Amino acid sequence: MIKKCLFPAAGYGTRFLPATKAMPKEMLTLVNKPLIQYGVEEAVAAGITGIAIVTGRGKRAIEDHFDISYELEHQIKGTSKEKALAPIRQIIDTCTFSYTRQIEMKGLGHAILTGETLIGSEPFAVILADDYCVAEPDPVLLQMVKLFEKYQCSVVAIEEVPAEETYKYGVIDGEEEEEGVFRIRQMVEKPDPSEAPSNLAIIGRYILTPDIFDILRDTPPGRNGELQITDALMTQASEGRVLGYRFKGRRFDCGSVEGFVEATNHCYTNYYKK
Ligand code: UTP
Numbered sequence: 420m421i422k423k424c425l426f427p428a429a430g431y432g433t434r435f436l437p438a439t440k441a442m443p444k445e446m447l448t449l450v451n452k453p454l455i456q457y458g459v460e461e462a463v464a465a466g467i468t469g470i471a472i473v474t475g476r477g478k479r480a481i482e483d484h485f486d487i488s489y490e491l492e493h494q495i496k497g498t499s500k501e502k503a504l505a506p507i508r509q510i511i512d513t514c515t516f517s518y519t520r521q522i523e524m525k526g527l528g529h530a531i532l533t534g535e536t537l538i539g540s541e542p543f544a545v546i547l548a549d550d551y552c553v554a555e556p557d558p559v560l561l562q563m564v565k566l567f568e569k570y571q572c573s574v575v576a577i578e579e580v581p582a583e584e585t586y587k588y589g590v591i592d593g594e595e596e597e598e599g600v601f602r603i604r605q606m607v608e609k610p611d612p613s614e615a616p617s618n619l620a621i622i623g624r625y626i627l628t629p630d631i632f633d634i635l636r637d638t639p640p641g642r643n644g645e646l647q648i649t650d651a652l653m654t655q656a657s658e659g660r661v662l663g664y665r666f667k668g669r670r671f672d673c674g675s676v677e678g679f680v681e682a683t684n685h686c687y688t689n690y691y692k693k
Contacts, residue, residue, distance in 0.1 A: 421564050421626060422469050424462035424544040425537065426455060427530035429475030429521035432549075434675060443478040445548045447679065449686040451503075454673055455481060458548035459510055465560040467544060468514045471537035473530045475521050485516050526645025531627070532635040540629045542567065547623025551682045554668025559624050566600065566664055567626045573655050576624035577601070577663040578670060582612050588620030589649035591663045599665040603656040608642045608649040619663060621649065622670050631655065 432444030439447075445455040459470055474481055484507070495501050521533045531545060544560055552559040563574050577591060589608050593601035605616050625648070634651045641647040655661045671685065672678030 421465070421467055421542055421544050421567065423471055423538055423541065424459075424465075424467045424469065424546055424560070425531065425534040426458060426470065426472045426546055426548055427521075427527055427534070428455060428478060428481060428548060429473050429524055429530050429533075431524060432674075435679075441477060443474075443481055444674070445478075446480050446484065447673070449551065449673070449679075449682050450691045452506075452686075453484060454551060455548040456484070456507065456510070457551055458546040459485070459514065460506070461552065461558045461560050462544065462546060463510065463513060464558045465544065465564045467560075467564075470514045470516045471534055471543075472516065472518050473521050473534045473537075474518055475524065482516075482518060485511060485514075487511060525640070526643070526647060528635050528638065528641075528646035528648040528651055531648055532632060532646065535632045538629065538632075542626060542628050545623075545625040545627060549672070549674035550623030551671045551673045552622075552624065552666070552668055553671075553685070554666065557667075559666045559668050559670075562666055562668075563624060563626050563664055566662065570662055572660040572662060573628050573631065573652065574626040574662045574664050575603075575621045575652065576666045577619045578622055578665065579618050580620040582615070582618050585610050585612050585615035585618060585620065588622075589647075589652075590615045590617060591619050591621065592616035593619075593663055596662075599667075601663040601665070602659055603652075603661040603663050606649050606653050606656060606661075608647050619665070621663070624666070628655070628660070 428445045432439035446453045517537045591603045592605040593603040634654045638651045641650045671682035
């Protein structure tokens with residue numbers, strides 16, 4: 420059983436400056452809901468209620484969002500606006516939130532290692548809230564939890580990307596064991612298209628076994644001098660303990676302005692206007 424989901428949310432979000440100067444990237448909204456709330460809803464849909472968030476300086480709005488706002492709730496009580504807060508209220512009532520701060524932003528691997536204190540020694544999920552995923556009937560993380568229950572090893576979500584875009588992602592190579600499920604042999608962080616082992620890219624959904632923390636501790640900084648989760652996963656992969664799962668659904672890269680605008684249009688058309 421996966422009980423906890425880690426949200427690394429300490430990055431600077433420089434691609435969205437100046438919006439992210441004083442506001443966390445994870446609080447950018449697709450229409451009227453922040454990215455991180457979509458992520459938490461996906462975790463809840465996968466049966467997870469332990470929400471662990473790695474934050475950093477200037478990220479306090481995330482904690483305030485997942486808390487009761489007595490004054491505001493009192494103000495709108497009995498009006499038609501009350502229902503706008505019902506979903507977040509439901510999340511607050513269902514989930515347990517815990518936070519820790521990443522003091523220096525030394526990469527995603529380092530952010531995940533920082534979360535160890537919140538996770539302990541059990542398998543856990545990771546959601547990068549700036550990858551917004553839509554899928555039916557099962558949300559992407561639920562698809563992955565089902566796969567984890569069968570294989571009991573780390574699982575990373577993958578998707579096919581245009582060959583010229585491999586430099587943006589961790590890219591895998593592996594043996595397809597069942598349809599869409601690859602036993603990973605090799606992973607390379609942000610390879611040039613000429614060096615990429617495939618066009619199967621890792622996106623922001625992971626299920627990790629807890630030995631990843633010890634591996635991360637022993638992993639030297641990689642590309643850009645950052646501690647890369649891909650490098651640590653490669654240690655597990657060399658023992659055949661990582662699956663790449665080509666999920667069913669669609670991902671929007673909300674870390675980029677273009678992806679964010681596409682996701683906004685998707686949400687406006689499919690959820691808000693309906
Ligand atoms: P990104 O590289 O997409 O986020 O990291 P960023 O660094 O905030 O974005 P840009 O490139 O400057 O615009 C992927 C995820 O990992 C988290 C980020 O918050 C994001 O959710 N992260 C990254 C950390 O928590 N700590 C880090 O040191 C690096």
